[in-house]
Amino acid sequence: MKFLKSLFFMVILFSALMLTACSDNGDNTQKTDNNDNKSGEDMKTTDEKVTIKFGAQNDNTPATQALIDAFNESQDQYVVEWDPLTNDSAQMHDQLLNSLNSGSSEYDVLSLDVVWAGEFAGAGFLEPIDLFMNESGLSKDQFNAGSMASGNYTGKQFTLPFFPDLGLLYYRNDIVSEEDAAKLDSGDYTYDDLYAMAEKYTGEAETKYGFLYQSKQYEGLTVNVTEFTNAFSDVQTGLETMYKFTTADFSPKDLLNYTEAEAHTNFEQGNAVFERNWPYQFGRIKGQEDGVTVSLEQVGIAPLPNGGSVGGWLLGINKNSENIEGAWTFIEFAAGEQGQKIMTTEGGYLPGFNALLEDEEVIAGNEMLSYPGFQQALANTLARPVSPDYNAVSNTIQVEAHKYLSSGEGLDTAATTIEQAAKSE
Numbered sequence: 001m002k003f004l005k006s007l008f009f010m011v012i013l014f015s016a017l018m019l020t021a022c023s024d025n026g027d028n029t030q031k032t033d034n035n036d037n038k039s040g041e042d043m044k045t046t047d048e049k050v051t052i053k054f055g056a057q058n059d060n061t062p063a064t065q066a067l068i069d070a071f072n073e074s075q076d077q078y079v080v081e082w083d084p085l086t087n088d089s090a091q092m093h094d095q096l097l098n099s100l101n102s103g104s105s106e107y108d109v110l111s112l113d114v115v116w117a118g119e120f121a122g123a124g125f126l127e128p129i130d131l132f133m134n135e136s137g138l139s140k141d142q143f144n145a146g147s148m149a150s151g152n153y154t155g156k157q158f159t160l161p162f163f164p165d166l167g168l169l170y171y172r173n174d175i176v177s178e179e180d181a182a183k184l185d186s187g188d189y190t191y192d193d194l195y196a197m198a199e200k201y202t203g204e205a206e207t208k209y210g211f212l213y214q215s216k217q218y219e220g221l222t223v224n225v226t227e228f229t230n231a232f233s234d235v236q237t238g239l240e241t242m243y244k245f246t247t248a249d250f251s252p253k254d255l256l257n258y259t260e261a262e263a264h265t266n267f268e269q270g271n272a273v274f275e276r277n278w279p280y281q282f283g284r285i286k287g288q289e290d291g292v293t294v295s296l297e298q299v300g301i302a303p304l305p306n307g308g309s310v311g312g313w314l315l316g317i318n319k320n321s322e323n324i325e326g327a328w329t330f331i332e333f334a335a336g337e338q339g340q341k342i343m344t345t346e347g348g349y350l351p352g353f354n355a356l357l358e359d360e361e362v363i364a365g366n367e368m369l370s371y372p373g374f375q376q377a378l379a380n381t382l383a384r385p386v387s388p389d390y391n392a393v394s395n396t397i398q399v400e401a402h403k404y405l406s407s408g409e410g411l412d413t414a415a416t417t418i419e420q421a422a423k424s425e
Contacts, residue, residue, distance in 0.1 A: 049079040052326045055099075055107035056162075057092055057313075058084040063347025070342055071333050078326040080109075089113055100125040100318065108321040109330055111162055112314045114150040114383070115390045120316065121153040122388025127317040128156045132328045143335065144352040146310025146381025149231075153386050159314035160335035161352025163343055166381050167227055167308030168374065169194075170267055170275045173300035175204045184302035185373035187380060191228065191241045191305045194274065195248070201273045202250040210250030212263040213276035215242075217402040220259055222384060222394045223309040224276065225401050225418070230306040231382040232422040236415040239404055246405050256406060268292040276304060278311065279350065282368050301368065303377035310381040312350070350378060385422045396421040 056064060068080045085092045093116060099106050100120065112120060120126050133139070140148045140157065144164045151159030173181050180197055183189050198210025214220030229238030246255055252266070260277055267275035268285060270293050286296055315335055317327040333339045340353040345365040356362045357378060363369045369378075387393045397418050404414040 049075065049077060050323055050326050052078050052080045052108045052323055052330050053106065054080050054082045054109045054111075054330070055085055055096060056082060056109075056111035058087050059347065061347035061349075063343045063349060066346045067334055067339050067342045070338070071330055074333070075329075078323075078329055080330050083107065085111075096120075100320075103320055105318065105320045105322050107318050108323050108327040110316045110318055112151075112159065112316055114147065114310060114312055114314055115394075117151040117159050117314055117316065118153050118386035119388050119390055121151075121156075121158045125319055126158040127319045127321070127324055127327075128158055129160070129317065129328065129331070130157050132332070133157065136332055138332070138336075142354055144310065144354065144378065144381055146307070146383045147312065147314060147352050149383035150310060150386060151314050151316070153388075159316045160331055161340075162313040162315045162334065163340075163347075163349035164352050164378070164381065165278055165311030165350065166377060167223065167276055167304055167311075168279060168281075168377050169302040169304050170277060170281060171300045171302060172201075172205065172207070172273050172294070172298055174298040175201050175207070175273055176300070181300055184300065185371075185376065187303040187305075187307075187373075187376045189305055191245075194305060195241075195244065198245075198248070198250050198274055204273070205270065207271060207273050209252055209266060209272040210248060211245060211274040211276070212252070212255070212258060212266055212272045213245075214260055214263060215246065215256045215258050215402075215405065217398045218259065219394060219398070221401055222397045223311075225397055226309045226382055226384050227276075227304050227306055229418075232385070232419060235419050235422075236411065239401065239411060239415055239418075242401070243405055243408055247408070256402065265291065268294055270294050279368060286367070300373060301371045301377070302373035303380055307380040307382045308377055309384055312352075354379065385424075387424055389424070393421045393424060 054068070059065070064082065068082055072079050085095060093113070096110060144161050146166065147161035147164045148157070151157060169184065171184060176184070176197065194211060201207070202210040213224050215224065224242070225238065226232065228242050229235045245251060263275050264277050264281045264284065266272050269291060282301070285292055285294060285299055315331045317324055317331065321327050335352060337353050337355060340351045340356055341359065341362060343349045344351045344356060344362050348366055351357065351362060357369065357375050368374045385393050400414040400417045404410055
C-alpha cells in the first residue's frame with residue numbers, strides 16, 4: 001500500500017512538471033513568434049517608399065501624370081500620389097483653404113495659382129524653401145522671374161514655378177515694318193513708342209484700332225495696371241499712359257468694357273494692329289477658331305514694354321506636411337530641368353526653368369518658343385502684388401484705376417491709393 005501511494009504521488013508530480021514545461025515552451029514559442037513578426041514588420045516599413053501626396057488641379061494633357069511617373073521611377077525613397085482637384089480655380093482655392101485651415105497634412109505638395117501664394121504664405125500654411133534651395137545649389141535666376149516674385153513673401157521664397165503664363169503683345173507683322181517688328185521683338189521699346197506705332201499704322205489693311213487691352217473693372221485691369229506701372233514702380237506715370245491710350249483716336253470708345261474676349265475677337269477679325277493678351281490666343285489663331293480671319297503668318301509676338309504680368313501655377317509645401325523633405329524632393333524635380341521638360345513636351349505648358357528656353361526638343365514641341373519675341377517675353381515677367389489679402393488689394397487697384405480712366409480726374413488720389421494697396425503685406 002505504502003508503495004502504491006508513493007507511486008501515485010510520483011506520477012502526479014511528473015505530470016505537473018510536464019505540464020509546466022509544455023506551458024513554458026508554448027510561451028517561449030509565442031514570444032519568439034511575436035518577435036519574429038515584429039522584426040518582419042520593421043523590415044517591411046524600412047523597405048516601403050514614403051508616400052508624398054500632391055494636391056493639384058486635373059490635367060487634360062498627359063503631362064502631370066508623366067511627370068509623376070518619371071519622378072516615381074527615379075526614386076527608391078519616395079512615391080508621389082496625385083489627388084486631382086477641380087479645374088475651377090475658385091473651388092480649388094476654397095478646397096485647399098479648408099484643408100489647410102484645419103491643420104491637415106492631407107496634402108504634402110500644393111499646386112497654387114500665382115495670386116494665392118501671398119495669401120497662403122501670410123496665413124502660415126506654407127514652408128519656406130530658401131534653405132532647401134541653397135542646399136540644392138539652386139538660385140532664383142534659374143527660374144521664371146515673375147513666378148519667383150509671385151511666391152516671395154516678406155523676403156522669403158515659398159514656391160517654385162509649376163507652369164507660368166504671361167501677358168504678350170500680339171501685332172500684325174504684315175502691317176508693321178521690319179524695323180519696327182525687330183524693335184518690338186527685342187523688347188527695347190516703351191509704351192510711348194507703342195503709342196506712336198499705333199497712330200502710324202491704324203487704318204492700314206482696313207484696321208480700325210491701334211492697341212487693345214483689358215480695361216474693364218475686373219482682375220484683367222489689375223494685370224494691365226501691373227504692366228503699365230512696371231510692377232507699381234511708377235504708378236502715376238503708368239496710369240497717365242493708360243489714360244492716354246484710353247482716349248486715343250485709335251482706341252474703341254468702349255475700351256473700358258474690354259476683357260480678354262473683346263480684345264482677342266477684334267484682333268482675330270483683323271480690326272486691330274496691336275493687342276495685349278495671353279498665350280492661349282496663339283492656339284486660337286493657329287487652329288483658326290470660329291470667327292478668326294487672320295493667320296499665324298500675319299501675326300508677330302513680342303514682350304510688352306515693361307514685361308508681361310505672370311499668371312499660371314506654383315508649387316509649395318504644406319507647413320503641416322509629415323514629409324517635408326520628400327515634398328521638397330518632388331518639387332525640386334518637378335520645377336527643375338527634367339520635370340519642366342516633361343510638362344512642356346507632354347502638355348504644351350510653358351517652361352518655368354529658364355535654360356529650357358534654348359532646348360531644341362522643347363522648342364520643337366512648342367511652336368511659340370520659336371518666336372524670338374516670345375522667348376524675350378518669357379524671360380522678362382512681372383508679378384502682381386503679393387499679399388495675404390490679395391482679393392482686397394486687387395479690388396482696390398481695379399476700382400481706383402477704372403475711376404480715373406473713366407474720368408481723367410483724381411490721378412493723385414488714385415496713384416497714392418494704388419501704391420499703398422500694392423505694397424501692403
